[in-house]
Amino acid sequence: MSAQKGLLIVLSGPSGVGKGTVRKALFESDDNDFEYSVSMTTRQKRAGEQEGVDYFFRTREEFEQLIASGEMLEYAEYVGNYYGTPLEYVNKTLEEGKDVFLEIEVQGAMKVKEKVPDGVFIFLTPPDLVELKSRIVGRGTDDMAVINERMEIAKAEIEMMRHYDYAVVNDQVSLAVDRIKKIIESEHYRVPRVIEKYENMIKGL
Numbered sequence: 001m002s003a004q005k006g007l008l009i010v011l012s013g014p015s016g017v018g019k020g021t022v023r024k025a026l027f028e029s030d031d032n033d034f035e036y037s038v039s040m041t042t043r044q045k046r047a048g049e050q051e052g053v054d055y056f057f058r059t060r061e062e063f064e065q066l067i068a069s070g071e072m073l074e075y076a077e078y079v080g081n082y083y084g085t086p087l088e089y090v091n092k093t094l095e096e097g098k099d100v101f102l103e104i105e106v107q108g109a110m111k112v113k114e115k116v117p118d119g120v121f122i123f124l125t126p127p128d129l130v131e132l133k134s135r136i137v138g139r140g141t142d143d144m145a146v147i148n149e150r151m152e153i154a155k156a157e158i159e160m161m162r163h164y165d166y167a168v169v170n171d172q173v174s175l176a177v178d179r180i181k182k183i184i185e186s187e188h189y190r191v192p193r194v195i196e197k198y199e200n201m202i203k204g205l
């Protein structure tokens with residue numbers, strides 16, 4: 001087992017900003033070295049989505065049982081459905097010394113911050129709100145009522161940016177990916193993380 005735990009990296013931000021798009025581009029690039037935690041949801045599977053790849057799709061009853069038995073690191077109810085992060089995979093992977101990447105909405109990210117304050121919290125921002133709405137509309141997955149609900153939630157979510165460690169603008173996907181890679185790389189050199197290894201060495205002398 002690795003002596004040093006992996007980093008927990010949380011990518012969050014308003015609906016439609018491009019979290020999923022940026023996360024996929026990040027994982028498709030050759031030089032990524034972290035593990036994606038597949039979320040669980042009660043929402044309907046969209047065309048092309050696969051069980052265990054895009055999400056673990058569960059009924060509300062199944063999801064509520066997992067909440068009750070403490071098996072979720074965090075969960076949130078978002079536009080009428082549950083979304084959450086299964087705890088066991090995250091713990092096991094961090095213990096193996098591997099970095100774990102979560103792509104989640106803002107309420108859930110704030111719950112993770114309470115439980116894992118030494119995680120790396122990255123807020124993905126749109127260039128502006130007009131562009132944000134045009135991305136949600138352009139995606140073509142939601143009707144107008146849901147789009148308006150997502151925009152209202154988005155305004156409140158942008159206010160939450162202050163609680164994050166980094167803000168990355170998603171103007172172009174490739175640029176956002178590069179910015180995130182640089183953040184993750186530099187987080188590995190932060191003294192509180194590195195010093196632990198040397199403190200253990202000193203204790204072992």
Ligand SMILES: Nc1ncnc2c1ncn2[C@@H]1O[C@H](COP(=O)(O)OP(=O)(O)OP(=O)(O)O)[C@@H](O)[C@H]1O
Nearest residue numbers: 015016017018019020021135138139170171172173
């Ligand atoms: N940098 C970008 N420039 C232009 N369009 C983008 C950019 N990034 C993402 N998009 C587009 O914006 C739309 C929303 O992206 P995506 O579904 O990845 O957002 P999201 O933040 O994951 O949304 P949600 O939180 O609702 O799941 C998609 O149609 C995507 O192709």
Ligand SMILES: Nc1nc2c(ncn2[C@@H]2O[C@H](COP(=O)(O)O)[C@@H](O)[C@H]2O)c(=O)[nH]1
Nearest residue numbers: 015039040075076083084085103104105108
């Ligand atoms: N709190 C959590 N939010 C999550 C999780 N997985 C995904 N999400 C976020 O939900 C919304 C909606 O997603 P969609 O796939 O229906 O468009 C989006 O903001 C995701 O980032 C999770 O495990 N916990």
